[in-house]
Amino acid sequence: MAGKESARQREQAGMSDPRGILVTEMSRRGASPVLVGRAAEMAALETAFETVRQGSPAALLIGGEAGVGKTRLIAEFAVRARSAGARVLTGGCLELGADGLPYGPFTAMLRDLVREIGADEIVGMLPGSSRATRELARLLPELAGSAPDGLADADGALARVATAGEERARLFEEFLTLLERLAAQRPLVLVVEDAHWADRSSRDLIAFLIGYQRSLHNVLIAVTFRSDELHRTHPLRALLAELARIDWVERTELPRLSRGQAEELAAAVIGHPADRGLTDELYERAEGNPLFTEELLACPDGCAGIPDSLADLLQQAVRRLPEDTQEVLRVASAGSGSIGHALLAKVAGHSEEELIAVIRPAVTANVLVTTADGYAFRHALIREAVHEDLLPGEHSQVHTRFALAIDADPALVSGGRADIERAHHWYSAHNTSAALASAWQASAQACRAGAHAERLMLLARVLELWDQVPDAAELIGADHVRVLEEAIATARDLGEDQRGLALAESALAELDEAADPVRTALLLRQRHAFHRHLGGRRQDMADLHRALRLVPETVSRQARTQLLLAAAHCGYDREGPEFRGWAEEALRLAREDGDPEAEAQALANLSMIEAGPGALAAAGSEPLRLIAEAKAIAERGGTYDPIRRLVIFESHLLCGAGEYERAAAVARAGSTEAERHGLARTAGAFLAINEAEPLLYLGRWDEALDVADRALDLAPPPLTRAGLWIISGLIALERGDLAGAARRVAAARTVLAGTGYDDQYHLPFALLEVQLSLAADGPDAAVAMATDALNRYDVARSSARYVWPLLVHAAAAAREASGDEAAALLDRLRTLAEKLDVFGPVQRAWQVSYAAIDPPPAAGDHGLSDADAAVAAWEALQQPHPAAVALAHAAQVALAGATGATGASGPAGRAEAAARLRRATSIADRLGATPLSEHIAGLARRAGDSDDDSAARTAAERLGLTGREFEVLRLVAAGQSNRDIAATLFISPKTASVHVSNILGKLGTATRTEAAAKAHALHLLDGT
């Protein structure tokens, strides 16, 4: 630690001193002291700033050609924002050939922030222990704070098992949390400059921050870029297009100055109005580009002998400087962004003291500006112009000098950029051996920084240079296949399946499976995984079979364990005895080798295989026992990843079995734990789906909404959001908020359209769509929607768990509709329902509901008893809403019997209907299911129930009984116990007993029997 501090002190001592001298002397040659024009753009920035201060999101994308004034506009705005109390963090993207610095602009912001408030304060803003800063410390090692080794080792077990995607999620999450905390103090303006040079990781983070800005209050985001550099395949284009679809994002293009404005600029620069001849010439030459206008004005001879090209123009200012200063500038032009004083001295071959004297004229002439850690060219175009001035030989030479200087002393480059800068300089120096070796080394650093895209790019460079370097393998201590293997793993982390597949194919082609069975087998496993991602879930197992044959236990126990786990995992969505065999073998090996993570995973596999195709498990069952065992083992072994997965399984299996309370509790606890591990937005939000879903079924809609909304506020990944929107959409719909439901449907549709079919998302979504179109546009529309869903999705091969609800609701819609399409749909549904699996009580309840809605024509008339069977099934599951729907349906059946020829006779049928409707009303009212309540009220009028009932209700009201107490009294009179009442009304037995004692009090009776007798005597129960 002491070593680290002194290095930093040395670095600062070496730089701040000379810069201090230069800064005080700096006179800004040739720049306008006032901002010319730009009123509209400034107003747009200020409006956006006001918007975020009012609590809404706002982001601005500002394009424009080089030198048009993007940086100046932002800088002027920053001054105003700061004086209005805001903090402004700016980060620029640098042109570094093909290797963008991962997270470059964000690293720069963090570095400034550390300078402003100190690393400790930043660390203090992040929740939790030292672990919390681990991800941000990937960007800026200073943030590892007092525990520099913690970067690699703190919570090492967690780091090992977390997937790359999770690491990135955590990094993004930490960054977002930091911004939230900063913005809680005062408004925050985040500026990313020159995004056309942004590396992919930075682009992803920009998209993340802007996309989820709704959860980021009080933060304005501005992004600038050179619009003239965006050729057709430029990677920024896709990002801009994506961002443009977001409501709160505004894109503006900064135009050149008008003729009048250019004159104004000229006057401001030279201190008095320019004469006509000069302004004409200026405008003709610079065409309103402020940078060129300034440069032209800086020509000492008043613009006579104007150079031919703009590059020449920009070089002019440099050529007027002393020769040794020019030499340093040429050297500096090969560096990137801001260059430290000591590094520049070293590369330019001066002592640090000498450099001050040599560089001063460049700063005075405003060719270079001083930055927090050194010098930068005033404008990137000036750097480019100077760089073009280098002769080809000089070019490689200067890059070589940079590379050698950094090789000798990596501390000359701050903030963990040494490896990537070396790689850049060696590559630009055309030194193939050193370029290959340094790219390999930088790829390891990129891996630590969580910059997978950059890592893949560097590995691709190693592969590209391989044939030009005779002893490449010895040089880096790894063979060609090893590099391929690293690239394959990185492609997998990035989700680049197609590329990964191609890399895996070439690695397999190079390997001799007899000589290298383990590597071959592991590559086969990767190839299987790529195929699986590309080709959907059910992929052929040939690669894994071959891999397992290649690696018996005697060859490598560890590799075999991994292969077995991968193979057993495929047993989740298909059946076969071999899956269990593989899981059991993996379990045995893991136990013998004392590997808790593998052991927990093997048990997890076994539990899913044990649960079988129904994917459900009741409390006390074998799958849940296996899960509990696996959790205990993972906990003892201190490994979180299996726990995360186990909790997801457990809540999923319980929910499938209808054990909703438990399912919700398990998911709840799992979210809390995910949060502790810094995975609130990913695993935590995913578990919110598993918590909200059972709450939805239990009729605890407000709680379900609360869980879903809180998770959505965390801005989770798209598919998770879709899952949450589906749940809250269903509740909105049942409560009659059609607009709210439609909004969620639209949002979820966009996400799901972009992903492959997955029954657990697409079928519930289809269900929601069908119900929404029924409510909004009527039965014919719902029939069309359902037909469309059946055509689109492979329903026959989907899990029965998700198919049943869709069948039942589609059938209900088809029954309400008339016409050929409805009849055809019903036929299809019936065929599907006959063949569909039925696992466990929930699926049974759906099956019974289906039979009640669409009884087989030949089955004779069981109308009312079928309908009542559905009611009973839902009541047994404690699912109030479908129970109320089933009650309403039963009432309808009873009424049909009352008017028709079959079933219960007239008055008896009406009484049957009325009794069911009363129960249904009380449930629907309690849920706030307004459309259902209205539907029931309509039926009740038909049942003629309302008159009798209202007379009785009035009598009850006179006694001071509430509506709910009146309901309870009827049930007491019917001889129900507190437990029965609780079950019927979906309240707790305790609440039921409170109602009963209130009733006894109000009626002045001592026992339930007395109360029932008195109720009869007072005609309270007439019409029942």
Ligand SMILES: Nc1ncnc2c1ncn2[C@@H]1O[C@H](COP(=O)(O)OP(=O)(O)O)[C@@H](O)[C@H]1O
């Ligand atoms: N509206 C303006 N008023 C005065 N000077 C300007 C204006 N726009 C740009 N400049 C000057 O022109 C030069 C180039 O502008 P800059 O903001 O760096 O361009 P960009 O970031 O778009 O490449 C700078 O010296 C800047 O101060």
Ligand SMILES: [Mg+2]
């Ligand atoms: Mg700029």
